[in-house]
Amino acid sequence: MIYKTAVIKAFNYDEAESAVRRALDLLGGIDRFLKPGWKVLIKPNLLAGAPPEKCVTTHPFVVRAVVNLVREAGCVPVMGDSPSIGTGSFHAKKAGYAQLCREMEVEWVDFEDDSVTAPGKTAFKKLEVARIAMEADAIINLAKVKTHGQTYLTLAVKNMFGIIPGVRKAQWHLSAGADAVQFSKMLVEVCYLHKPVLNIADGIMAMDGNGPSAGNPYPLNYIIAGEDPTAVDRVICYILKVKPSKVPTLAAAQLMGLGETRLDNIEIMGDDPAEAKVDDFRFCGQLPPIDMGRFNFLVPLVKNGVISQPKVDYDKCDQCQQCIEHCPAEAMELSPDGRKGIERIKIELDECIRCYCCSEICPEGAISVKQGWMWRRVPGFLK
Numbered sequence: 001m002i003y004k005t006a007v008i009k010a011f012n013y014d015e016a017e018s019a020v021r022r023a024l025d026l027l028g029g030i031d032r033f034l035k036p037g038w039k040v041l042i043k044p045n046l047l048a049g050a051p052p053e054k055c056v057t058t059h060p061f062v063v064r065a066v067v068n069l070v071r072e073a074g075c076v077p078v079m080g081d082s083p084s085i086g087t088g089s090f091h092a093k094k095a096g097y098a099q100l101c102r103e104m105e106v107e108w109v110d111f112e113d114d115s116v117t118a119p120g121k122t123a124f125k126k127l128e129v130a131r132i133a134m135e136a137d138a139i140i141n142l143a144k145v146k147t148h149g150q151t152y153l154t155l156a157v158k159n160m161f162g163i164i165p166g167v168r169k170a171q172w173h174l175s176a177g178a179d180a181v182q183f184s185k186m187l188v189e190v191c192y193l194h195k196p197v198l199n200i201a202d203g204i205m206a207m208d209g210n211g212p213s214a215g216n217p218y219p220l221n222y223i224i225a226g227e228d229p230t231a232v233d234r235v236i237c238y239i240l241k242v243k244p245s246k247v248p249t250l251a252a253a254q255l256m257g258l259g260e261t262r263l264d265n266i267e268i269m270g271d272d273p274a275e276a277k278v279d280d281f282r283f284c285g286q287l288p289p290i291d292m293g294r295f296n297f298l299v300p301l302v303k304n305g306v307i308s309q310p311k312v313d314y315d316k317c318d319q320c321q322q323c324i325e326h327c328p329a330e331a332m333e334l335s336p337d338g339r340k341g342i343e344r345i346k347i348e349l350d351e352c353i354r355c356y357c358c359s360e361i362c363p364e365g366a367i368s369v370k371q372g373w374m375w376r377r378v379p380g381f382l383k
């Protein structure tokens with residue numbers, strides 16, 4: 001099967017609506033994906049309540065373009081997401097979604113309010129997901145192109161992790177452990193539970209550096225849209241000149257036979273992605289696979305040297321303790337710093353499973369992901 005993916009240049013968010021419409025025209029029109037009367041869940045990336053210019057969330061102008069298209073198809077849009085902490089409706093205010101919903105008379109659904117066990121047989125037992133994500137007639141997945149400490153990039157497949165309500169996400173981080181492959185298999189499974197009919201990635205202003213919450217806005221200047229979330233992610237890797245093997249969700253999708261990871265089977269339409277100038281796009285220190293097979297006994301020895309680790313910037317930290325509350329491994333505490341005699345957030349690296357939830361949720365952007373000491377001290381180590 002050939003999956004169509006549209007790549008459209010857009011230099012600012014005033015061009016978002018025309019870019020999304022052009023993408024949809026190339027994909028065959030919105031009517032190809034929706035039927036009149038359907039209830040359509042629009043799922044943006046609302047990682048945290050941050051203003052649109054921080055590039056943590058899908059820009060509201062992209063969301064607005066999609067609401068307009070859904071209505072033109074004769075459907076009823078509803079919108080929702082579940083950040084790691086707090087309710088979606090709380091964070092939606094800062095992200096500009098609350099105002100958008102008010103102005104466009106779109107219902108906002110907090111995923112934490114009503115969840116169900118995922119139907120059918122899943123490899124990951126008792127997956128609890130938002131009811132609306134299972135019961136909507138269709139889902140439109142609106143991702144943000146960002147770097148990510150654990151999954152290298154967070155794109156369309158990873159965005160659907162948001163259908164797991166709030167704090168349960170941290171529990172999945174813990175039970176999938178620091179095994180990036182296992183965790184990514186779970187992400188792929190969640191994404192394809194009720195496959196989004198349409199996947200649009202907001203890469204007009206992407207995030208590079210210390211994503212997914214404390215990185216920097218990066219003018220990638222593309223909207224990428226397609227029918228298959230994995231194919232969309234694969235095309236974004238092509239734009240960013242990233243080997244797909246670096247993105248564990250792509251490797252997992254290929255292993256599981258879900259979605260399309262081969263460019264040969266993806267029809268790219270619109271503007272030429274090969275023209276993207278991304279030589280200065282910065283990535284997080286990547287988490288190498290922790291499953292070392294028969295050499296697993298070496299994992300504890302190399303863990304702190306090789307694997308990227310969370311690091312607190314004490315100048316930014318206001319000691320709100322949200323990271324402590326949500327660390328799934330209970331590896332964080334507020335304790336006296338021996339040398340300075342003042343209390344600081346401490347991370348017990350031997351306990352830490354490198355899920356980077358703390359980096360995602362820190363409201364001050366005070367936790368970054370640093371490469372392990374071997375990466376930093378030995379040039380070219382494991383690269």
Ligand code: SF4
Nearest residue numbers: 317318320321323362
């Ligand atoms: S969440 Fe961030 S600001 Fe709050 S205590 Fe943790 S590091 Fe400090």
Ligand code: SF4
Nearest residue numbers: 327352353355356358
């Ligand atoms: S310290 Fe941070 S990265 Fe480590 S387990 Fe806790 S939340 Fe995850």
